[in-house]
Amino acid sequence: MMNFELAELFYNIADILEMLGVAWKPIAYRKAARQLESLSKDIKDIYEEGGIEAVQDIPSIGESIAKKITQYIETGKIDEYEKLKAKLPEGLAKLLEIESIGPKRAAILYKKLKIESIGDLKQAITQNKIAKLAGFGLKSQQNIAAGLDLFQKSKERASLGEVIPIANEIINILKKVPGVEHAMPAGSVRRWKETVGDLDILVVSKHHKIIMDKFTTMPIVQRILAKGKTKSTVILKNNLQTDVRVLEKRSFGAALNYFTGNVDHNITLRRIAIEKGYKLSEYGLFDRKTGKFIAGRTEEELYKKLGMRYIEPELRENRGEINAAISNKLPKLITLSDIRGDLHAHTKWSDGTNTIEQMVRAAQDLGYEFICISDHSQTQAIARGLKIGQIIRQVAEIKKLQKKFKIKILIGSEVDILSNGELDFPDEILKKLDVVIGSVHSGFKSSKEKMTQRVITALQNKYLNILGHPTGRLINKRNPYEIDLKKVFDAAAQNKKIMEIDSHPARLDLKDEHILLAKQYGLKFAINSDAHSVEQLKLLEFGVHSARRGWLEAGDVINTYKLSGLAKTLHRTKL
DNA sequence: GCCGTTTTCGGCCCGACTGTTTTCAGTCG
Numbered sequence: 001m002m003n004f005e006l007a008e009l010f011y012n013i014a015d016i017l018e019m020l021g022v023a024w025k026p027i028a029y030r031k032a033a034r035q036l037e038s039l040s041k042d043i044k045d046i047y048e049e050g051g052i053e054a055v056q057d058i059p060s061i062g063e064s065i066a067k068k069i070t071q072y073i074e075t076g077k078i079d080e081y082e083k084l085k086a087k088l089p090e091g092l093a094k095l096l097e098i099e100s101i102g103p104k105r106a107a108i109l110y111k112k113l114k115i116e117s118i119g120d121l122k123q124a125i126t127q128n129k130i131a132k133l134a135g136f137g138l139k140s141q142q143n144i145a146a147g148l149d150l151f152q153k154s155k156e157r158a159s160l161g162e163v164i165p166i167a168n169e170i171i172n173i174l175k176k177v178p179g180v181e182h183a184m185p186a187g188s189v190r191r192w193k194e195t196v197g198d199l200d201i202l203v204v205s206k207h208h209k210i211i212m213d214k215f216t217t218m219p220i221v222q223r224i225l226a227k228g229k230t231k232s233t234v235i236l237k238n239n240l241q242t243d244v245r246v247l248e249k250r251s252f253g254a255a256l257n258y259f260t261g262n263v264d265h266n267i268t269l270r271r272i273a274i275e276k277g278y279k280l281s282e283y284g285l286f287d288r289k290t291g292k293f294i295a296g297r298t299e300e301e302l303y304k305k306l307g308m309r310y311i312e313p314e315l316r317e318n319r320g321e322i323n324a325a326i327s328n329k330l331p332k333l334i335t336l337s338d339i340r341g342d343l344h345a346h347t348k349w350s351d352g353t354n355t356i357e358q359m360v361r362a363a364q365d366l367g368y369e370f371i372c373i374s375d376h377s378q379t380q381a382i383a384r385g386l387k388i389g390q391i392i393r394q395v396a397e398i399k400k401l402q403k404k405f406k407i408k409i410l411i412g413s414e415v416d417i418l419s420n421g422e423l424d425f426p427d428e429i430l431k432k433l434d435v436v437i438g439s440v441h442s443g444f445k446s447s448k449e450k451m452t453q454r455v456i457t458a459l460q461n462k463y464l465n466i467l468g469h470p471t472g473r474l475i476n477k478r479n480p481y482e483i484d485l486k487k488v489f490d491a492a493a494q495n496k497k498i499m500e501i502d503s504h505p506a507r508l509d510l511k512d513e514h515i516l517l518a519k520q521y522g523l524k525f526a527i528n529s530d531a532h533s534v535e536q537l538k539l540l541e542f543g544v545h546s547a548r549r550g551w552l553e554a555g556d557v558i559n560t561y562k563l564s565g566l567a568k569t570l571h572r573t574k575l
Numbered sequence: 576g577c578c579g580t581t582t583t584c585g586g587c588c589c590g591a592c593t594g595t596t597t598t599c600a601g602t603c604g
Contacts, residue, residue: 024576024577024586024587025576025577027576027587028577028587029576029579030578031576031579032576058579059577060576060577060579061576061577062576062577062578063576063577064576064577065576065577066578098604099602100593100601100602100603101602102601102602104600104601104602105601105602118602134595135596135600135601136593136594136595137594138595139593139595140594140595178579182583187592187604198604200604225592225593226591226593226603227593228592228593229591229592230591230592231590231591231592232592233592233603233604243604245591258589259604261604263588263604265585266589267587267588267592269588270588270589273588274588278602279589280588280589281588281589281590282589282590283590285578297597336592371601376598433598512593536586561603
């Protein structure tokens with residue numbers, strides 16, 4: 001999508017303008033950039049279908065930015081950006097990514113010390129030049145040096161799967177401090193966003209100092225960036241920045257709301273508060289004139305006073321949830337307890353680490369009504385994919401095993417979608433199975449046209465039920481393959497196929513925005529763990545939260561169906 | 576630069592912490 005290219009460009013423009021000391025415009029450009037990132041539709045399509053007017057109809061995009069967008073679509077360049085770039089050296093904006101360097105300081109460093117790049121900065125620190133600058137001092141130089149160090153170590157946002165165990169660990173430590181009433185994560189972790197920039201933790205307690213001392217001296221702390229009465233910031237040993245805020249009880253809801261975000265959701269809420277004569281901050285909702293406290297103990301009362309329904313954290317991305325809350329049109333989001341079973345799990349037969357029986361027992365212990373065993377197919381040699389003889393034996397074994405269990409064991413396979421779009425098992429095998437998941441595991445570098453056609457061909461196979469991890473991405477490790485998802489969704493809708501939400505936190509595929517888009521095509525979803533071990537069955541929770549971020553209700557997700565309904569959806573006479 | 580049943584001009588979310596300062600600017604979230 002061109003949206004992200006353009007968003008990045010506008011972020012760059014904002015950075016340059018800020019360094020040049022231009023007011024307000026940077027805010028407008030960043031807002032437009034965030035808006036572009038949250039669009040589910042390609043800006044290029046919007047322009048081609050509706051012209052510049054349609055572009056300008058997008059919130060936060062006005063005449064000037066719309067013109068720049070259309071110029072970029074047509075010529076691949078923006079004149080204004082080229083002009084701006086000429087005013088400051090290219091590497092200067094990089095300095096803004098360093099903790100404790102903002103636009104003002106970057107501009108000073110350039111003007112006074114001719115610092116144009118990270119390399120120049122490093123040299124200036126060694127030569128002790130920064131400490132001597134007016135307004136800087138030794139401490140500032142040390143902070144910049146530490147920021148530089150961190151910048152070189154951590155380039156990307158941590159994945160949610162890595163951060164959640166750390167968050168739980170810190171919460172457990174803080175909860176043990178006497179006098180703590182609440183301790184919970186806020187921020188993007190609470191919204192279950194797939195990657196996390198920094199970790200925000202809120203604590204309700206009257207004893208600020210004990211909390212801050214405990215927090216800043218945890219063994220996992222690498223460095224303390226700030227330590228105050230109500231707010232402290234540290235860098236953990238894994239380079240994750242973590243903030244703790246200590247609050248009064250009556251502010252807990254307001255603070256939770258504020259620190260959960262996202263930014264645009266908060267800003268919109270504050271605007272609404274102003275319209276109603278209030279002021280909203282992390283301390284609560286107040287009467288603008290008298291300063292009287294109106295609400296803030298809980299998020300529920302906050303949303304109520306603002307004239308809308310409670311909004312679940314996963315929806316707070318300023319994607320229309322506030323209007324939906326005002327007009328009472330929010331979805332009733334799916335929850336983990338709606339899930340009746342898992343439709344994608346591996347065993348020792350291919351690349352899993354547990355036996356069929358162990359996996360089935362674990363699924364039964366989770367309270368599931370069904371579990372589908374779906375090992376890899378023959379072409380996946382690296383994952384010990386099952387040959388035809390093996391899958392025939394596996395089917396027989398599962399049928400025997402069923403007698404020992406109350407939970408229904410479904411017989412499936414994660415069948416490779418071969419490069420020509422055919423499935424990796426012949427029809428006479430596929431028709432013996434309860435569930436056929438088709439996945440792409442090879443040729444990731446194919447052209448968009450070829451990959452799209454490959455997947456569409458597979459979707460036309462009558463035995464395929466579910467398209468497995470439809471974009472093939474590994475978060476922070478492998479980009480999704482090039483594929484025209486709209487064409488895929490269209491073909492899936494025509495052929496009544498199910499989209500998988502692969503729950504593994506390294507995948508989360510489909511991702512939230514694509515789930516939203518797919519739902520518009522009328523598609524149904526399967527939230528699967530893709531577990532390769534007993535423990536990984538629990539990862540299905542991540543998929544549920546992705547689904548919630550994609551506005552899904554229980555009815556959109558086939559794992560919430562009873563077996564009879566599932567049979568119908570999978571076009572099987574019975575299961 | 577964007578936006579508008581108060582406005583087409585004049586606002587734009589709000590506050591904590593730090594360091595370098597004698598009252599505040601810069602940065603961050």
